[in-house]
Amino acid sequence: MSTTKKTNIILFSGDYDKAMAAYIIANGAAAYDHEVTIFHTFWGLNALRKDEQVDVQKGFLEKMFGKMMPRGADKMGLSNMNMAGMGPKMIKKVMKKHNTTSLPALIEMAQMQEINLVACQMTMDLLGFQKAELLDDITYAGVAAYLADAEEGNVNLFI
Numbered sequence: 001m002s003t004t005k006k007t008n009i010i011l012f013s014g015d016y017d018k019a020m021a022a023y024i025i026a027n028g029a030a031a032y033d034h035e036v037t038i039f040h041t042f043w044g045l046n047a048l049r050k051d052e053q054v055d056v057q058k059g060f061l062e063k064m065f066g067k068m069m070p071r072g073a074d075k076m077g078l079s080n081m082n083m084a085g086m087g088p089k090m091i092k093k094v095m096k097k098h099n100t101t102s103l104p105a106l107i108e109m110a111q112m113q114e115i116n117l118v119a120c121q122m123t124m125d126l127l128g129f130q131k132a133e134l135l136d137d138i139t140y141a142g143v144a145a146y147l148a149d150a151e152e153g154n155v156n157l158f159i
Contacts, residue, residue: 004033004034004035005032005033005034005154005155006035006036006149006153007025007029007035007153007155007156008036008037008039008149008150008153009036009038009039009157009159010038010039010041010044010146010159011039011040011044011047012041012043012044012158012159013044013079014043014044014046014069014070014076015043015076015077016073016078016079016088016091016103017079018079018159019044019046019047019073019076019103019159020106022038022044022159023038023106023107023109023110025157026110026115027106027110027113030110030115031113034154036113036115036116037115037116037118037146037149038110038116039118039141040118040120040123041120041122042120043069044159045119045120045124045127045129045134046069046070046071046075047073048107048119048134048135048138049070049133049135050072050133050134050135051071051072051074052071054130054132056130056132056133058128061128062127063128065127065128066127066128066133069127073107074102076088076103078091111135111137116139117137117139118140118141118145118146119134119140120142120146121140121142
């Protein structure tokens with residue numbers, strides 16, 4: 001029997017604050033020697049999008065999804081008090097004042113700690129995302145892979 005503790009997180013939300021919570025928990029669990037996986041699905045995929053536009057061939061609907069959704073973790077809105085985009089600017093100013101780590105930095109830290117960042121392949125197909133549009137060094141898998149991880153998990157969270 002393995003003594004390795006496993007933490008699995010489904011990141012469904014595309015909200016900056018909820019994604020931050022997922023990455024804070026993931027990095028904390030990794031610091032406590034947990035094997036950690038974050039399974040990004042639906043709007044949570046936005047945390048893995050590259051900031052810059054990537055030139056890829058897409059159909060009309062896929063192009064529309066890409067334009068309507070935030071490009072990259074730093075462009076995600078807040079779950080509450082978004083205030084037409086002013087909320088994220090205000091919270092980031094407060095975070096900077098209190099020397100709090102930003103979401104993009106938390107994602108980079110997760111990659112350095114070898115947290116398994118997984119993009120849901122089915123959601124990518126539905127929303128028209130291509131691998132070139134997402135960060136490097138992430139895994140692509142379906143729900144069966146998540147369920148296999150979750151079955152062995154000591155901690156399983158849905159955010």
